[in-house]
Amino acid sequence: MTLWSSRDLRAATGGTGGADATGVSIDTRTLAPGDLFVALVGENADGHRYVADALARGAACAMVHAEVPGFGGDARLLRVADTLAGLADLGRFARTRFTGKVAAITGSVGKTTAKAMLARILAAHGATHAAVASYNNQWGLPLTLARMAPDAAYAVVEIGMNHAGEVAPLAHLARPHLALITAIAPVHVGHLGSLEAIADEKGSIFSGLEPGGVAVIPAEAPHAGRLRAAAGGHTVLSFGTGREADARLIEAESDASGVRLRARVLGVEIETSLAAPGAHMAMNATAAMLAASALGIAPREAAATLCGFAPVRGRGERRVLHVRGGEALLLDESYNASAPSVRAALAVLALQKAERRVAVLGDMLELGEAGPAEHLSLVPDIARDADRLHVCGRLMRLVYDAVPERLRGVWAEDSDALAPQVVADLSAGDAVLVKGSLGSRMARIVAALEEAAA
Numbered sequence: 001m002t003l004w005s006s007r008d009l010r011a012a013t014g015g016t017g018g019a020d021a022t023g024v025s026i027d028t029r030t031l032a033p034g035d036l037f038v039a040l041v042g043e044n045a046d047g048h049r050y051v052a053d054a055l056a057r058g059a060a061c062a063m064v065h066a067e068v069p070g071f072g073g074d075a076r077l078l079r080v081a082d083t084l085a086g087l088a089d090l091g092r093f094a095r096t097r098f099t100g101k102v103a104a105i106t107g108s109v110g111k112t113t114a115k116a117m118l119a120r121i122l123a124a125h126g127a128t129h130a131a132v133a134s135y136n137n138q139w140g141l142p143l144t145l146a147r148m149a150p151d152a153a154y155a156v157v158e159i160g161m162n163h164a165g166e167v168a169p170l171a172h173l174a175r176p177h178l179a180l181i182t183a184i185a186p187v188h189v190g191h192l193g194s195l196e197a198i199a200d201e202k203g204s205i206f207s208g209l210e211p212g213g214v215a216v217i218p219a220e221a222p223h224a225g226r227l228r229a230a231a232g233g234h235t236v237l238s239f240g241t242g243r244e245a246d247a248r249l250i251e252a253e254s255d256a257s258g259v260r261l262r263a264r265v266l267g268v269e270i271e272t273s274l275a276a277p278g279a280h281m282a283m284n285a286t287a288a289m290l291a292a293s294a295l296g297i298a299p300r301e302a303a304a305t306l307c308g309f310a311p312v313r314g315r316g317e318r319r320v321l322h323v324r325g326g327e328a329l330l331l332d333e334s335y336n337a338s339a340p341s342v343r344a345a346l347a348v349l350a351l352q353k354a355e356r357r358v359a360v361l362g363d364m365l366e367l368g369e370a371g372p373a374e375h376l377s378l379v380p381d382i383a384r385d386a387d388r389l390h391v392c393g394r395l396m397r398l399v400y401d402a403v404p405e406r407l408r409g410v411w412a413e414d415s416d417a418l419a420p421q422v423v424a425d426l427s428a429g430d431a432v433l434v435k436g437s438l439g440s441r442m443a444r445i446v447a448a449l450e451e452a453a454a
């Protein structure tokens with residue numbers, strides 16, 4: 001079915017050319033036939049070099065702002081002044097024609113997890129469009145909007161930031177009916193300077209709310225008052241553990257593989273269980289149920305739909321590894337790391353019934369001057385929750401040197417150097433947690449473990 005008529009493509013972007021498209025892609029590796037291919041210019045690659053490939057793979061048309069050799073007069077080229085701005089134009093147009101409700105999620109941790117939870121609840125009530133992975137930046141958000149079917153009932157989008165001033169423009173593009181802040185924590189603090197600045201940056205999502213919109217905030221977060229103030233005249237709902245929270249997590253009981261939780265959501269007591277352990281998962285669920293309820297879904301139905309929720313790939317996914325003499329459990333947290341999320345993951349590691357609880361940690365990046373202290377703050381958690389520690393990276397070296405001797409496994413320069421040593425150390429009965437910032441490339445260790453266990 002046509003998602004973008006060539007007429008709408010031109011109307012949205014002010015460009016020329018183009019053809020009807022059934023989807024939107026920025027990457028030829030994941031392009032589907034019929035897609036519009038948008039030739040973005042990135043730090044490492046220029047999408048214009050992949051236009052011929054995209055068309056050969058069945059792209060209906062390609063958005064470009066530069067000449068593509070061999071395609072001079074090709075009508076399939078949608079010519080615009082700038083492809084990143086063109087993608088934002090598509091996002092704006094798609095949002096304007098969208099007839100459903102939009103929920104936007106930001107926060108220091110848990111955005112993608114909360115997005116997956118909320119999307120799961122909403123999808124039980126109507127067609128729901130959700131962002132892929134963590135598509136939350138200046139191309140990820142517009143791409144998410146551009147892919148949205150105009151008549152879906154709901155859309156759930158993620159808004160992220162690395163630097164001050166990035167959230168508000170994305171929020172104005174998304175124009176959500178509901179905006180949810182998951183948590184405020186010192187993540188990306190290197191670029192923002194202080195926790196207060198982080199709260200203000202997250203709070204700026206509310207400037208994009210539609211009239212009559214709802215702001216959902218973490219009641220006990222640092223600077224929650226600033227978040228409330230940022231919501232201006234909009235309705236504010238909060239989630240937390242305190243009595244005054246509109247959604248109150250009353251009880252969360254984790255075992256090795258999940259959490260049972262009891263909460264009171266807008267006055268209704270609910271119970272559910274997730275196939276993802278940890279109080280942080282229970283709190284994300286409480287936030288998602290509150291958001292769904294604010295969008296008109298009964299809290300009990302939200303709780304029932306959420307039952308059995310399992311972590312998103314790279315964010316706590318559990319997999320069994322077959323190793324000599326038995327099995328080991330892999331907790332794949334390789335997608336990202338910040339102090340709160342490492343702490344949460346270590347707590348989950350501690351719950352595992354294993355011979356050895358092995359933590360494999362890579363550097364948490366983008367912390368600026370706070371880097372060493374944020375890393376060292378993990379030492380007590382590691383000492384309590386893990387039996388063995390392997391690390392890579394310059395900052396994790398500080399942790400390695402500070403943990404009790406009995407925990408110390410291997411330190412290596414980077415994940416490539418560490419991977420074979422982690423594999424060599426793996427034995428039956430282990431529970432292995434792998435976690436680090438995306439830039440620490442801990443996924444390579446996950447891949448090495450899986451390869452060895454195949």
Ligand SMILES: Nc1ncnc2c1ncn2[C@@H]1O[C@H](COP(=O)(O)OP(=O)(O)OP(=O)(O)O)[C@@H](O)[C@H]1O
Nearest residue numbers: 108109110111112113134280315316336340341344
């Ligand atoms: N409420 C929470 N508190 C602490 N850690 C959390 C919380 N929710 C999720 N996590 C953990 O944080 C990590 C990142 O989760 P997730 O991908 O959902 O966050 P995100 O905000 O989307 O991250 P990104 O900024 O990379 O897009 C995972 O390890 C996850 O288990």
Ligand SMILES: [Mg+2]
Nearest residue numbers: 111112133134
């Ligand atoms: Mg994310």
